[in-house]
Amino acid sequence: MIRTVLGAAFVSLAAAVVSAQTPPPAAAQGRGGQPPPMTNLQIFPKDTPRPQVVQAMQAFAQALGVRCAYCHVDEPNNQDFASDAKPTKKTAREMMMLARDINAKLPAAVGKDANDTTRVGCMTCHRGVAVPKQLAEVLGTTVRDKGLDAAAEQYRELRKKYYGSMAYDFSENGLITIAQASLAQNQLETAMATLHLNLEFYPSSSRTYLVMAQIYGRQNDKDNQIKSLEKAVQLDPQNQQAARALEQLKKP
Numbered sequence: 011m012i013r014t015v016l017g018a019a020f021v022s023l024a025a026a027v028v029s030a031q032t033p034p035p036a037a038a039q040g041r042g043g044q045p046p047p048m049t050n051l052q053i054f055p056k057d058t059p060r061p062q063v064v065q066a067m068q069a070f071a072q073a074l075g076v077r078c079a080y081c082h083v084d085e086p087n088n089q090d091f092a093s094d095a096k097p098t099k100k101t102a103r104e105m106m107m108l109a110r111d112i113n114a115k116l117p118a119a120v121g122k123d124a125n126d127t128t129r130v131g132c133m134t135c136h137r138g139v140a141v142p143k144q145l146a147e148v149l150g151t152t153v154r155d156k157g158l159d160a161a162a163e164q165y166r167e168l169r170k171k172y173y174g175s176m177a178y179d180f181s182e183n184g185l186i187t188i189a190q191a192s193l194a195q196n197q198l199e200t201a202m203a204t205l206h207l208n209l210e211f212y213p214s215s216s217r218t219y220l221v222m223a224q225i226y227g228r229q230n231d232k233d234n235q236i237k238s239l240e241k242a243v244q245l246d247p248q249n250q251q252a253a254r255a256l257e258q259l260k261k262p
Contacts, residue, residue: 047060048060048092050093050094069132070102073131073132073136074138075136075140076140080140109132137175138175139177145168145178152164158199158203162203162207169211182212185205188204193224196228198229216241216246217242220255223239235259236256239255
């Protein structure tokens with residue numbers, strides 16, 4: 011049962027993190043040098059083989075970008091994986107039950123056979139980070155609490171650490187989407203700062219200049235609006251939206 015519910019979602023993740031599980035100390039070994047039976051299993055059936063539990067735990071660790079100690083008591087002189095001392099372990103159990111409930115309902119929700127239904131797992135939301143916030147939310151909180159410069163620096167740090175992973179959208183469109191959301195809320199300074207940050211990494215982004223033109227239009231700055239549209243068309247002659255807007259602005 012546990013293989014059906016959790017295996018499909020997590021087994022493919024386990025191989026990459028085999029080293030994440032710290033082996034028990036020699037004193038804790040059972041007869042014949044084998045590890046003792048696992049205790050305090052509450053979500054997994056009590057008789058689940060140790061390798062299967064460890065494999066799922068390793069997959070959880072990769073999905074959240076953490077080590078065993080994130081949920082377990084795993085210290086040099088105190089290694090007690092069965093302990094419930096850490097609140098994160100309780101949260102993990104609740105999330106396992108949530109994923110199980112969602113996966114049980116998915117076939118009916120999407121109108122597919124259970125074997126043809128894509129199941130959810132930790133990686134679905136977490137994408138390699140412990141707190142699965144979207145980039146817009148992360149930077150938005152920093153803008154609110156520390157200002158635009160701090161948010162820009164945070165973006166650079168996150169990009170350096172996570173670029174190439176699934177954690178955040180560092181594509182050309184990632185910051186453009188955030189800028190458009192700020193523009194929709196009339197947060198023009200934030201939107202413009204976000205676009206300038208995008209040009210730092212994508213200097214040839216025609217779409218960035220197009221959104222800049224929209225901001226200048228909101229500010230009734232026709233000269234800079236035209237310049238931005240001209241730059242957008244120069245970078246991408248196929249950008250018909252920018253070309254049409256530029257033509258309209260230049261009409262007598």
